[in-house]
Amino acid sequence: MEDAQIIALYWARDEAAIRESERQYGRYCTAVAQNILHAPPDAEECVNDTWLHAWNVMPPQKPNRLQQFFARITRNLAIDRLRRHRSEKAGGGQLPLCLDELSEVIGEEQPFPEQLALRELLDRFLSALPDRQREMFLLRYWYLLPVRELAERFHTSEGAVKMSLSRIRRQLRDELEKEGYSV
Amino acid sequence: MKNSEKLLEAIGDVRGDLVPAPDREYPRSSRIYTVVGSICAALLIAGGGVLLYRSRGDKPDVRPESSVQQTDTTAGTSATQQTSQTTQITTQTEPPVIQPKEVIPLWQGMPDAADSDPKSGTDKITAARIDSGGAGLSGNIAVRSTDELNSAIPWEAAAACETLPVYWCIGTNGSYPPVYLTEEQMTEIGARAATALSVKVQTKQVQRIGDLTRDSADDRPYRVTLQCGDVTVEAAGDGEVDVTFKGGVQIPAEYQLPAEPTAEQEQAYLMWCAEQFADLLQMKAPAGYSVHSRNDSGALNAEYYLYDKADTPAQTLLNSTVRNVRITTENGSVQRLFILNPLIAAEYIGDYPIITEDEAKKQLTAQEQVTEADIAAVSLVYWYNVHQQGILPYYRFSVKADDNVLLADGLTAYAYCYVPAVREEFLEAEPAHPVQ
Numbered sequence: 001m002e003d004a005q006i007i008a009l010y011w012a013r014d015e016a017a018i019r020e021s022e023r024q025y026g027r028y029c030t031a032v033a034q035n036i037l038h039a040p041p042d043a044e045e046c047v048n049d050t051w052l053h054a055w056n057v058m059p060p061q062k063p064n065r066l067q068q069f070f071a072r073i074t075r076n077l078a079i080d081r082l083r084r085h086r087s088e089k090a091g092g093g094q095l096p097l098c099l100d101e102l103s104e105v106i107g108e109e110q111p112f113p114e115q116l117a118l119r120e121l122l123d124r125f126l127s128a129l130p131d132r133q134r135e136m137f138l139l140r141y142w143y144l145l146p147v148r149e150l151a152e153r154f155h156t157s158e159g160a161v162k163m164s165l166s167r168i169r170r171q172l173r174d175e176l177e178k179e180g181y182s183v
Numbered sequence: 184m185k186n187s188e189k190l191l192e193a194i195g196d197v198r199g200d201l202v203p204a205p206d207r208e209y210p211r212s213s214r215i216y217t218v219v220g221s222i223c224a225a226l227l228i229a230g231g232g233v234l235l236y237r238s239r240g241d242k243p244d245v246r247p248e249s250s251v252q253q254t255d256t257t258a259g260t261s262a263t264q265q266t267s268q269t270t271q272i273t274t275q276t277e278p279p280v281i282q283p284k285e286v287i288p289l290w291q292g293m294p295d296a297a298d299s300d301p302k303s304g305t306d307k308i309t310a311a312r313i314d315s316g317g318a319g320l321s322g323n324i325a326v327r328s329t330d331e332l333n334s335a336i337p338w339e340a341a342a343a344c345e346t347l348p349v350y351w352c353i354g355t356n357g358s359y360p361p362v363y364l365t366e367e368q369m370t371e372i373g374a375r376a377a378t379a380l381s382v383k384v385q386t387k388q389v390q391r392i393g394d395l396t397r398d399s400a401d402d403r404p405y406r407v408t409l410q411c412g413d414v415t416v417e418a419a420g421d422g423e424v425d426v427t428f429k430g431g432v433q434i435p436a437e438y439q440l441p442a443e444p445t446a447e448q449e450q451a452y453l454m455w456c457a458e459q460f461a462d463l464l465q466m467k468a469p470a471g472y473s474v475h476s477r478n479d480s481g482a483l484n485a486e487y488y489l490y491d492k493a494d495t496p497a498q499t500l501l502n503s504t505v506r507n508v509r510i511t512t513e514n515g516s517v518q519r520l521f522i523l524n525p526l527i528a529a530e531y532i533g534d535y536p537i538i539t540e541d542e543a544k545k546q547l548t549a550q551e552q553v554t555e556a557d558i559a560a561v562s563l564v565y566w567y568n569v570h571q572q573g574i575l576p577y578y579r580f581s582v583k584a585d586d587n588v589l590l591a592d593g594l595t596a597y598a599y600c601y602v603p604a605v606r607e608e609f610l611e612a613e614p615a616h617p618v619q
Contacts, residue, residue, distance in 0.1 A: 004417075004425065031205040060324055060476065060599070061484065064511055064518065068199030075195050103187040112186045115481050116442050118193045126201050135203040141194045143205050154209050 003066045010058035017058075018051045025067055029074040035143045036078040036094070046081060050074045075142065094144040101165070102141065105173045106181060113181055125175050129168065136161065137168045196480045198514075280384045280409065282374045288465040289372050289379075289424060289522070296350050296526040297498065297506075304349055304533025308573050309611045310603040324476040324581070325594045332560035332581045332597060335472035336503050340496035341576070342563045342604075346534040347497050349605065350574040352567075354421050354528040361421035362392065362403050363528035369407040369418040376424055376522075379463040382411035422527030424520075431516025432459065439515055443483060449473045456510055457489055460520065464508060468492035472503070477594055487512065501526070504564040505574060525567050529574055535605045543578035543602040557583040559597060566601055576604035 001020050009017035029050055033043035050073045063069035082095045106112065113121065126134050136154065139145045147165075151158045184192075326332055341347060354363025364372070366389055377384050388408040392401040405420040413429040434440075438455040440448055453471030457464065466489065474486045490507040493499045509521040538546075540561055547553055560581040567574050584596040603610060 028205070035205055057324075060474070060486075062486070062509075062511075064513060065199055068202065071202070072195060072199075076192075079191070079195075099185070099187040099191060102190045103185070106186045106190060108186050112189050115189070115193060115196075116483075118190070119196050119480075119482060120442060122193055123198045123201070126197055132209075134201060135207070135209075138194070138197070138202050139205075141191060142197070142202055153207075 003063075006066060007058060007062055010055060011062070018055065021051050021054065021066070021070065022047075025070050028067060029070050032071050032074045032143060033078045035145055036075065036082060042081060043078070046074055046077045049077050053077070079144075094146055098141055098144055101169065105169050106176055111181065113176070113179065117179075121175060121179060122172075125172055129171075133164060133168055136164055140165055192480060196478070196482060280370055280374050280387055282384055283378050286379045286462045286465075287375045289375050289463075290422065290524060290527050291375075293368065293527055295524075296529040296531045297501065299531035301348075302531075302533045303346070304535040304609065306532060307609055307611050308349055308351075308532060308535070308575065308605065310573055310575055310577075310605065324599070325596050326475065326477060327481070327593055327595075329559040329581075331475040331477075334474045334562070336562050336564060337470075337492075337496070337499055338563040341500035342537075342540060344496055344537070346536050347576045347604065348501070348534050349532045349576075350526055350529040351532050352421070352525060352529045352572045352574060361419070361525075361528060362405050363420050364418075364422065366404040366407060369404065369420065370409070372422075372424060373407055373409040373416045373418040376416045376418070376426060376463055377409060377411045377414070379465075380411070380414055380416075380426070380460075382414045384409045384411050384416075386410040420528065422524040424522040426463070426520040426522070428516075428518060431513065431518045433516045434512070440485075440512065444485070449485070449487070453487055453489060453510075456487070456517065459517075460508075463520070464489065464491075464522070466491040470503070481594055500563065500576070501565050505567045523567075525574060532573075535575070535609050537576060537604040538578075538606055540578060543604065544580070546602050547578075547580055547582075547600055553580075553582050553600065559583060563604060577601040578604055 001024065006017055006020045006024065009020060026047060029047045030043055033046040034040065037043050037046065050070055053073050054070060079095065112118075126137070129137070132154070136150060139150055139153070140147070145153075147158050147161050150161045154161065324332075352361065352363075354361035370387065374384060386409070388410070389404050390406040390408065392403045392405055407418050409416045409418075415425075415427040415429070417425040417427075419425070434452070435455070438452045440452055444452075450471065453473075454469070457466060457469035457471065468491060469489055470492045471487065471489045474488070476484050476486075478484055487510045488503070488507045489510065490499075490502040493502055506524050506526060508523070510517060511519045511521075540563075544555065544558065544561070547558070548555060558580050562579050563576055564579050565574055566577045566579070578601070580600045580602065581597040582600050584598045
């Protein structure tokens with residue numbers, strides 16, 4: 001079923017919308033959640049919450065691309081879940097590691113760009129990166145994939161992945177500095 | 184929230200087309216693979232060229248200019264998909280789509296409930312009662328300030344009327360999708376749209392109820408899709424026409440919208456759209472408005488609508504809320520147009536007396552756990568929803584919701600609550616569908 005039809009089902013308050021969403025995008029969203037949570041039951045719950053959240057916002061929303069729309073919701077829900085887990089017990093997989101790495105880009109004491117300005121900057125910055133670098137960066141910080149898995153995917157060593165990510169973070173820090181946000 | 188967390192959150196909100204699939208495989212990039220790959224590619228190109236040359240030589244394409252490939256999804260894999268594996272030549276067994284040479288308004292010559300002679304409504308009608316957006320859940324729309332809840336729908340003049348017209352969707356039976364127009368009518372509407380956009384229909388695909396329900400015996404068509412090069416025109420059973428532009432229609436620099444546009448910028452953009460698509464939309468007095476909401480992170484989601492101003496407040500309200508055009512924009516270009524006209528598949532029931540905004544507010548606060556303080560905005564709208572056959576006016580209240588869990592700081596969630604504007608004595612006792 002096409003996106004427009006699934007969206008129409010949501011707008012019609014037809015529960016078939018959830019079945020179709022699950023059928024079309026369940027696997028994809030599970031992959032997104034699983035990459036972040038590394039716990040199949042949690043990932044499954046996150047994906048179920050995704051459809052519920054989508055049900056909540058459609059209508060009035062009519063997303064252009066459901067895959068991205070669902071993936072974004074799943075990611076946010078998974079990160080929230082991970083935060084809760086983290087506060088309950090030490091550890092928490094890749095999230096703290098990724099946050100540590102990103103703290104190199106902008107210090108905690110600095111004024112932070114407004115979210116919208118930052119999003120535009122990130123869009124510009126990432127669009128300008130070579131495909132391979134951009135995808136490595138987003139697999140790490142969008143999907144929170146472990147460095148080891150990135151190394152396997154890109155057929156390289158963990159050290160090479162860390163080096164590449166470090167270079168990209170430095171470039172991003174330079175971009176932020178150009179915009180007046182000193183680190 | 185720490186800066187690194189804010190950055191991580193912002194990364195999650197980058198443009199969707201930049202984000203790779205989570206399971207994407209990356210090829211090895213060593214020299215030997217590159218060389219072998221290049222050789223294989225060269226051989227494939229050469230081989231493909233020979234095959235293409237042979238197929239063209241054997242069977243020249245003799246289709247007339249107006250003919251199209253006809254595919255039908257009820258047959259499983261479409262004929263187009265099957266033939267595209269081997270050759271571009273198809274046997275034309277169905278009547279071709281004949282495009283009009285001149286621009287014709289999309290629904291001209293088809294019965295339009297809006298053209299009926301006025302009469303007083305006497306029959307009782309069913310209406311969706313107060314509904315917080317489905318499933319009893321709230322948090323439908325998030326905004327930074329209540330000003331963002333007020334769109335420029337021209338409703339006050341209609342609310343001052345004593346009566347407003349009510350229509351009944353013939354093609355809707357409480358399930359999706361509506362089936363009313365015939366395949367021929369949908370094809371005709373789509374072909375008119377193609378001509379108005381100066382594109383030629385290349386293929387036609389018919390979608391049937393059986394495709395959705397897996398009940399192959401139900402072959403009623405509910406949508407016709409015409410592929411016209413980079414433009415896709417879909418005509419639906421309830422008169423809706425969706426146009427998708429592959430790659431989009433570039434918006435000139437002076438009409439580009441920034442992330443946080445002003446009302447003037449939005450109006451200028453909407454009027455550019457009205458002019459750009461004038462042949463397709465055929466509006467005598469185009470007007471437009473935007474509806475603002477924000478995503479979980481606070482980024483603006485603006486929806487843009489065009490409609491035709493009419494001679495009466497009632498028709499203007501109808502045009503602005505259910506006979507309108509929604510425009511989606513992405514990356515500085517117009518991507519899709521959703522042209523709605525449910526009255527093409529409806530009948531006129533009559534004019535019914537309506538209640539005032541205050542009366543509707545009293546109903547809302549009496550029936551739901553809503554206080555006046557929770558109500559942030561109100562407007563009068565015609566609300567078309569395939570679960571209800573009636574197309575009638577409702578007061579739509581934006582009511583503060585308590586679902587703010589996923590929202591960024593400074594955002595507040597509101598739910599839409601609808602109260603029928605038709606006087607209570609004309610409404611059926613039972614709601615058309617219960618509040619879930």
